[in-house]
Amino acid sequence: MKIRTDIVQMYRDIHSWVGILAGVFLFVAFYAGGISVFEVPLQNWLTKPVALPAPVTVQQVPDLMQKAFAAYPEAQQEYTVVLSPTVSLPARLMWPVIPGQRHAGPVDMMAASLDAEGHLVTVKHKPSEVAHFIDELHENVGLPVFMPYSRWFMGIIALLYAVALVSGVIVFLPMLAKNLFALRLIKGAWKKWLDIHNLLGVFSLPFHVVIALSSVLFAYHGVIHNVQTMMFSAPAAIHDRHLHTKNMNHQPVVHTSTMSLAPAEILQALQKQAPGFVPDVLNYASTDKAKQTLYVIGHDEHYMMRGPAGGLAELAPVSGKILSTEYMPGLQSAPFSILTTFFALHFGSFGGNVVKFGYLILGFIGAFLFYSGNRLWLISRYRKEQKNGATEPGTGTKFLTCLTYGSVFGCISGISVLISTALLTPYFRSYLSVSLLYYAIFCICLGASFVVSDTARIRVLGICAAITTLAIPLIYVCQYFVF
Template sequence: MRGEILRLYKSVHTWTGIVTGMLLFVCFYAGALTIFAEPLAHWASPPAGGSISIEAADRLIEKTLAARPEAAKDFTLRLATANEPARLSWRKSRSDDVVWSATLGADGEARIERANVSGLGAFVDTIHRTAGLPLDRETGTTVMGVVSAVYAVALVSGLILVLPSLAKDFLALRFTGNLKRMWLDAHNLVGVASFPFHLVIALTAVVFGLHEPIYDALDHAVYDGRLPTIMRSTGPFAGVKRDEQKAPIKKVAELVAAVASASPNFSPASLHYRDAGTHGALVRVIGEDPRFLSRGGGFAVLRGATAEIVNVDYLPEKQSGWTAAVSPFFALHFGSYGGVPVRWAYFFLGLAGAFLFYSGNLLWIESRRRTARRHGEQVVQTTASRLMAAASIGVCLGCVCALSVAIVSTKWLYGHVEDVDAWRRGIYHAVFFGALAFALLRGAARAGAELAYAAALGALALPVTSVAAWAAPGLGPWAAVDPESAGVDIVAFGAALCFATLGRATARRAELGPTDSVWSARRPREASRGLRIPLSSNERAAAIGAGDGDVHG
């Protein structure tokens, strides 16, 4: 391939990566955590008692509607699981931000309280969708849709760059003194090996983020403003008329049985009621079918007063045509298929993706120093380079620290504040922007090590909180000894060890690496004074990187 073409693609890959890299790090790191959002939420949530029978769900609906009749217009029943009792939630109106929740107490009465707008799993997912930008969810998701489109360009241009040397260098990972070479090898290996995964993530994220603008454009350009009407006429409730004549709703078991008759392998998780207590009541039974690859499972629509099936077109087993073809493709974004092995694979792919963006920024920053040396120029780290390096450290490690602190704070805040979700968001942004400001003030070299140690402490706070809750119950947090919670603590402890190792390596690089590097904590004049530190030959090679273009560890 001609040199000028390669240089063009390198420029495209570099600048698209720089523009999107830090935001995508946040998305991928948070996305890796969303794979295990349920265990995380279980770890952070207080133990919930109560019956897990379907009959309990019927009593919950009856008691709640007797106490809060306005909820009958629109409410959702979350069926009980082994860890959680049945829960009913609703809003007083669609525009109301306050969500109310009801569970059945041991005395058989409904316990009604103001619920968190979103739980811990939903919070981490919002960070994943919006990169933690201080915007509303819709705007943040749209911004990340644009970023994902740029990300797709970076992917394709990066693959074209490595194609000429793919056969020779694909599996090469050279652990030599030149850390720049090792980081580049690792960056290329991870990028090429996970290219199909990243391409699917990029394309689906573009659609998820930009579907509203796309629909608006189609509505004006193609459908002449009739798209909302067309979508309603072909939607799951098409042809169903409201009937406000009073009529009792069928029991939950009857509604579930009706869906089972249409799709025996379908497993319901929740029921969404509309106009309950009227003859025109509709119930959307939502769940999953493990035999099919689909985004968010599927649902069937039934008449609440008779359990008559109205629409089964959205059940995974009944999908056909375009929906059946597209749904599995979008499901690939979520890793909600294939059981535990696939979830772990997505978890590590998400972390590997975060590494790609982190290492990409580091490679670009150090490549400028290498270019200057190659041309015999004096290496001068510009203010822009230092700010880029500090911002990369602050955003990436700040996100890691902020998520850990937000997760831990959830467990400590329950029972002490009314709106846990608002506090959690505030804590996340305070830690994130605090870490970013710290990195900009301290510089990349020092902040890289110090924030890595802070990330280690943040991860370690999870198992420490669990041990403290077990050893001193009066502190507030509850002790959870089930396998899910223990798994969260073990993974968090492993993450703490990894971040501590990163901090140690980064600190050593800052003290012993080339002084003309942006990752060095020493000034050039300090090196000229003959600073001597006893090192073995292996340590010296690892710290200094044997010359040009190395990148901090």
């Protein structure tokens, strides 16, 4: 395909500058994002088991609830029946220590079970914060900021990412047939990194297009919805839609809690209405003593799912009838199914573990793509400076070099140290301690990048990242055989 040389050069400049501006942030987002595909298994792996009797059967839950609510009346306000207990959710009945919390990550929970004599046994429990922090790191593109500012900044980076994709494709089109499979590993650093960058970029392009578009949607979905409503909806339709959304999300149908079905009966009613849906937890909440709502969180591997761990449905506690299916895989309306497709393609929440491992690999490949792009820019920049008579990189080139290597290897080392530390100690639980440790390691690597000489920088930081990463399987193996 022939494109005018001046146009190709313009897009090459756009691709280079957009890449160097967003590459460091995108490396962190993709590296942490690849790991967070397995957030739930990672959380279970890093959470220490609690000393609690084996979970009771689902049929025994009413007896357990009666004894737990007698000892802890506040638990009736909000509690969870766990259908598939894990290390993170170790008991059949659990409730938050502080009811009414709205927190994206793990919270302090009370876990309840019955001993062999039928006596109530409870223990305070909180899953590891490490897996959640890594996911937050991915969403915040590595910055220690909070919503909505991180979401807006992530949207800007996603838009730059989309621009880089378009400009990169335009630049590569004229030499597509000639250089598609070129891999010149022994013909100089610039050609080696260029071929690696092009090869990875072309063959993972569909994945990157999906991630870029869905990231922009996540960042600005509120703004997009408001603009769409103002432009294309009549006032009456706006009012009706607002009421529908409000009723669906914030004012579910009310039922009397004393007439609620037992969990086993709820499961039977749900099985008849949605045979393919596999429930994982039943979440009960009461606005007062006479009103109760029930949300069932579960999964169905035959359909795309709204969240990384599955979908949910609202049920009537008194009858088990499904009241809302907007977020339930397999029973969604067409508009919600389209929106769910964007979420599922971003999270990899379809196709089981095969797709998740694919997303893990593609996430790491994406991270390396941005690293290779930054290296290409730095090499090209220094070569231009040399042609102008410079004997060493300029101040701007040095700064971007140190920033790139420090951030990349700091991210890898920081995440590896988090996982290793969580394996070693059960007291590493608070979000603050996790974030402080990560950013301490990150800043140490970043500072070392500015202090270490140019010839030793990559070697020193690379060895640090390799040692901290290899420490994870070493610590796990030692724990397995020693303990």
